[in-house]
Amino acid sequence: MTGPDGRTKIPADRQVFQDLRSFWKPLMEELPMAMFIDDSLCTACGCCMDECDKNHAISEGDPAYVIDPAKCTECKGDAPAPKCQPVCPVEAIQKKA
Ligand code: SF4
Numbered sequence: 001m002t003g004p005d006g007r008t009k010i011p012a013d014r015q016v017f018q019d020l021r022s023f024w025k026p027l028m029e030e031l032p033m034a035m036f037i038d039d040s041l042c043t044a045c046g047c048c049m050d051e052c053d054k055n056h057a058i059s060e061g062d063p064a065y066v067i068d069p070a071k072c073t074e075c076k077g078d079a080p081a082p083k084c085q086p087v088c089p090v091e092a093i094q095k096k097a
């Protein structure tokens, strides 16, 4: 479908979606990278804390351990993959979608 100027016309609802995506994209890119701990799974064993020996992003919380998103780099530049994730026996450490 083309408009009077010969350019492809985008249906209004699709245009709204594109506008929203343009608005959010730069904001999403600004968000810090981070893993998080699912507090419904964490048993507070503490195994993960020592793995974060460079950024010290993991701390003991109540009731679960927590990852500080401002400190977590997903181990970029330190290891090929997040170091804390594989040591968790209950798979409570997950990546933000
Ligand atoms: S992914 Fe790396 S930087 Fe982030 S909490 Fe785990 S060990 Fe620390």
Ligand code: SF4
Binding pocket: 037, 041, 042, 043, 044, 045, 046, 047, 048, 049, 064, 065, 087, 088, 089, 090, 091, 092, 093
């Ligand atoms: S290793 Fe897993 S279960 Fe243990 S404290 Fe860390 S997140 Fe919780």
